Amino acid sequence: MELWNRVLSLGAAGFLWALLICCVIDCLETDINCLKTIKASVQDPLNYLNYSWNFDNSTEGFICRFTGVECWHPDENRVLNLKFSDMGLKGQFPRGIEQCKSLTGLDLSNNEFSGPIPDNISNITQFATSLDLSSNSFSGQIPVSLSKCGYLNSLRLDHNQLSGQIPPELSLLGRLKSFSVASNLLTGPVPTFGPNASVTADDYANNPGLCGGPLSRCTAKKSSSTKIIVGAATGSATLTAIGVVIGMFFYLRRVSVKKKDDDPEGNKWAKSLKGSKGLKVSMFEKSVSKMKLSDLMKATNNFSKNSIIGSGRTGTTYKAVLEDNTLLMVKRLQDSQHSEKEVMSEIATLGRVKHRNLVPLLGFCMAKKERLLVYKYMPNGILHDHLHSLDDPNKAMEWTLRLKIGIGAARGLAWLHHNCNPRIIHRNISSKCILLDADFEPQISDFGLARLMNPIDTHLSTFVNGEFGDLGYVAPEYARTLMATPKGDVYSFGVVLLELVTGERPTQVTKAPESFKGNLVEWITELSNNSQLHDAIDRFLVGKGIDGEVFKVLKVACSCVLPAPKERPTMFEVYQLLRAIGERYNFSAENELMMPIDSGDSDCLEELIVAREARDQNG
Incomplete structure (x- = not known):
């Protein structure tokens, strides 16, 4: 029976491998079509693509020798980055890029591309860590969907003809480190980015009406205020009522913004745990005092933004200070499709892993869909x-x-x-x-x-x-x-x-x-x-x-x-x-x-x- 189970396991592994190979082959063919579509859709007066991009070759990795194309591996037709800077290319944004499914970087800078940036840009460059569209003639508004490109580290849209406001949703790009929209036609308040971003006034320079952030404060224009008051003034009682409503609006808005700033994720998940505060934290270490979820919430100030000491692909880590001044680390794991039973089994295994050069897992707590791991603090x-x-x-x-x-x-x-x-x-x-x-x-x-x-x-x-x-x-x-x-x-x-x-x-x-x-x-x-x-x-x-x-x-x-x-x-x-x-x-x-x-x-x-x-x- 054991031999038969091993055969079945190897067969399943073989099936998985075959499925993966088929997927990779399909992706590689798609990348070739991606480049064909790009070449057909852009004007290339300097012949960078016309002379270099020859699709008659069928050997593995042949596209990796194309000008402007970087592959994951030189012997594999799988596009990693597209770098078309300073090639004199013309036309609309090349939408065929969407077929390059493994693309992590796109550089169209210093060309003559024009027209709008596609509204579905997040589908076209969904896994990009770097997007550079600077020094072109792109016009229209900045697409809100850019905020869904969650892996972006660098976003350059400067020196174009973009107009309207910068979507405030861009502040959701938590991994963004560099951002520039200088020399456009943009107006209104600028987004508030996370602590990783290094954005200065120079990144907003030469726009007609941007404000906030590193720029001057945003203030309401007197003419607009006058129009609002004149239009609404039907008597002193009405004006008083409007004043009360406006005052309440800004008060509630300020309270709402303050609460949001205190919590990097809107604090919705932490608030949802209030009914579970009495849950015990299961501990692997007897030397650590018994705790409840309420103790962790108090020790992290309800998992506030100020308590965050690290964030990565496995989750967010908070510094916890208990009432007796004991320091701990609490990691909130990312969501997954694993069942509670599977998660419990894995965590129990990790709790038994002990070595002087491994951060010890002290305990855990599972409340609703949240999974919190408690570790020893590293000063x-x-x-x-x-x-x-x-x-x-x-x-x-x-x-x-x-x-x-x-x-x-x-x-x-x-x-x-x-x-x-x-x-x-x-x-x-x-x-x-x-x-x-x-x-x-x-x-x-x-x-x-x-x-x-x-x-x-x-x-x-x-x-x-x-x-x-x-x-x-x-x-x-x-x-x-x-x-x-x-x-x-x-x-x-x-x-x-x-x-x-x-x-x-x-x-x-x-x-x-x-x-x-x-x-x-x-x-x-x-x-x-x-x-x-x-x-x-x-x-x-x-x-x-x-x-x-x-x-x-x-x-x-x-x-x-x-x-x-x-x-x-x-x-x-x-x-x-x-x-x-x-x-x-x-x-x-x-x-x-x-x-x-x-x-x-x-x-x-x-x-x-x-x-x-x-x-x-x-x-």
Whole structure:
């Protein structure tokens, strides 16, 4: 019977794989049609497309050599970005772009496109992280549907002929970091964007009547006020009544706006829990005092905006301060299609996962449709902020601390891959999910939470993850297989090591020449090919007498981000290499990580985990 069940499981996995292949093939054909439609719909007086876009070739990846086309992989007809800047193209907005289903970036800047921006722009660029329509002749109003492009990090509409008001709904773009509508014909108040956005008065310059935000305050025009009063004045009693009504309107509006500002999601979900305040928080740790949902709500000020300390694809994290001043973290998970029984089972499993380099799950509470996880608080925040958010460059991390964090994080991830039962693939390793305790001991967060998300959400947010705004952590093979593997985690961890050694962000390489448009891994690869890897080392680490150690860690990082998964080391091997480099600092004890449970090579480990996940997805 067991053998038969295994055969059925393999058959189901095979069916899933075949279905995925069919889906990918269909998407690739659609991308070719996408480019054909674009070429047919635009005028190309400079012949950028006419000379380069030849569809007679039928080899895999042939469109990746087209001018202005970037693919997910050079050997696959799957469009990642379209960059048509400065090509002299003319015509209406090329609606055929909608057929490029995997598109994450569109740049039409510095051309001669005209006419309106399509009302259904959110359907055309629904997964875009970057949209640049600047320096054209687009006219009409800015479509409200742009507010549904939830993955946007950058939106440029400047230097066009757009008119009317900026839709206030654009403030819903919570991941937006840069925005510009300068040099248009826009009027009215500007939107209020979230804390991630860096929008200045220059981004609104040269418009006839914008106000609010970084601009001057919005005030009612006297002429309009006079017309309203004259039209309404039928007697002093009427005027008094109107004054009362107007006063009440603005009072209620101010109260409403204040409440909305206090809560990033309108506080509807938190308010809906009022009837469940008496629910107990189930605790895995006996050392933590018993709590009720009401205690968590009070500790987070009813989950107010000011209590948010992190937000990502798995949910929003709040800082909770209990009455005895105990600090905790409370994560509100994203919605999913999983049943309550499935969620309870997964959370119970995660509650049993204990390791010094994993953020401990202390408890949970399920109220109505909400799922709240309670974690130990990490007072030194996230690694990302220590590496990339320095106000004072002189406060850069010392090498010993960077090495300690690298070794500890490798130890935690290796334990998840090789010793944890069940084994766990993280799927979202980055410098933002490595938290630091009071002693700067690294602890990995969000492990195991990917299994609580909807599969389509997991895939899409892996690629167009606004939390990071880039594809810098994603292993290249994921674009072809959509299957998470341990070697994918190794790749992501390799990028974190590169951050530790170089001080650079995954896709913003400040030390690279302006002509370089690649990400951190591509920059390192280029330096390696030219025997210039030493140029990658963070300037704060140079000349400190530790060049040998730094370079050894850099070489480990390079092995982690090799293009072929089989050429990368396992996380156990990564940990052992880093541990040997930092041996003189006594960061690790001899028995902190046992040999992997599996006998055989690392590929068998990958196949076991992938097969189990395929089996689980097929029931």
